[in-house]
Amino acid sequence: xxxxxxxxxxxxxxxLVAFSNIRAMERERLEFSEAEARKIxxxxxxxxxxxxxxxxxxxxxxxxxxxxxSLDDLPHFLDEVAPPKADIFSSxxxxxxxxxxxxxxxxxxxxxxxxLSDQAAFTHFxxxxxxxxxxxxxxxxxxxxxxxxxxxxxxxxxxxFRGLMLLTIHSSQIAAFYRDMTxxxxxxxxxxxxxxxxxxxxxxxxxxAAPMGTLQIWADSEAKPEGxxxxxxxLDGVQRTFLYRRLADYPLIVVVGFADSxxxxxxxxxVRASIFEASLFVATAMAFCVLLxxxxxxxxxxMDAELASRAAAxxxxxx
Numbered sequence: 001x002x003x004x005x006x007x008x009x010x011x012x013x014x015x016l017v018a019f020s021n022i023r024a025m026e027r028e029r030l031e032f033s034e035a036e037a038r039k040i041x042x043x044x045x046x047x048x049x050x051x052x053x054x055x056x057x058x059x060x061x062x063x064x065x066x067x068x069x070s071l072d073d074l075p076h077f078l079d080e081v082a083p084p085k086a087d088i089f090s091s092x093x094x095x096x097x098x099x100x101x102x103x104x105x106x107x108x109x110x111x112x113x114x115x116l117s118d119q120a121a122f123t124h125f126x127x128x129x130x131x132x133x134x135x136x137x138x139x140x141x142x143x144x145x146x147x148x149x150x151x152x153x154x155x156x157x158x159x160x161f162r163g164l165m166l167l168t169i170h171s172s173q174i175a176a177f178y179r180d181m182t183x184x185x186x187x188x189x190x191x192x193x194x195x196x197x198x199x200x201x202x203x204x205x206x207x208x209a210a211p212m213g214t215l216q217i218w219a220d221s222e223a224k225p226e227g228x229x230x231x232x233x234x235l236d237g238v239q240r241t242f243l244y245r246r247l248a249d250y251p252l253i254v255v256v257g258f259a260d261s262x263x264x265x266x267x268x269x270x271v272r273a274s275i276f277e278a279s280l281f282v283a284t285a286m287a288f289c290v291l292l293x294x295x296x297x298x299x300x301x302x303m304d305a306e307l308a309s310r311a312a313a314x315x316x317x318x319x
Contacts, residue, residue, distance in 0.1 A: 011285050018278040033258045041256040055151045063165045096164040121152035129161040147171035171200035184262025194251040205235035
């Protein structure tokens with residue numbers, strides 16, 4: 001009985017140790033995923049800043065030529081200044097006049113004199129005719145191929161608004177590095193503007209996503225320029241740990257998230273191995289206890305038979 005009790009206690013201790021090991025692996029996996037996410041967030045920040053710096057430089061150069069030279073020579077100038085990665089601009093450059101009419105577009109299919117006065121960038125500079133960079137979403141589509149970002153600078157004559165230089169960037173260029181993320185298939189990357197607008201996200205939000213103004217990122221980013229939080233995403237319903245950072249030179253926030261399900265999925269082989277080892281140990285210990293009980297029961301039968309034999313011999317001797 002003492003051996004059985006000791007074996008049962010040993011099984012309990014072993015299972016407790018196995019469970020503790022699994023918990024330790026979960027913590028290590030979570031810490032590793034978070035460390036990888038921080039590296040990717042830094043890469044995302046660098047990628048976004050370089051893209052925006054490049055876009056702003058391109059806009060300034062095109063604006064200067066437009067204001068000082070002939071519009072007819074602008075295509076040739078743009079060809080000369082276009083860098084090797086100029087294809088990141090999905091619809092390239094458009095120029096609007098003070099009434100919002102399209103006076104130039106590098107897209108040959110764009111209709112000349114089209115009325116684009118309803119664009120957010122145009123109305124923005126009408127209300128704020130100062131020389132600064134505008135970054136905004138061109139639409140609210142949840143289809144990845146239809147998501148675009150507008151980057152614009154005004155054309156000014158003193159303080160008078162004369163038009164707009166508008167650059168269109170496909171949102172996939174903002175998160176182009178997403179294809180190389182190693183955080184799992186359910187990870188995400190997003191860019192938000194400080195006016196609570198989603199500029200780019202991979203994967204795109206689902207059609208029934210919650211309003212942007214309800215996201216936790218706003219409260220957290222207002223309190224701290226960078227940080228982390230865990231929450232079920234309101235954009236696609238996946239439970240993730242999010243890491244965010246406000247850009248120093250632009251009114252933007254970049255966010256990277258890794259999913260709890262991906263962390264758990266990565267642990268499955270190790271967890272299965274631990275469970276198999278624990279099951280094997282328990283089965284061996286139980287088999288030992290069963291063998292001990294069977295042996296004890298057999299010994300008891302032999303002892304009872306021996307006692308009965310002695311009793312019969314004594315009775316025969318008395319007779």
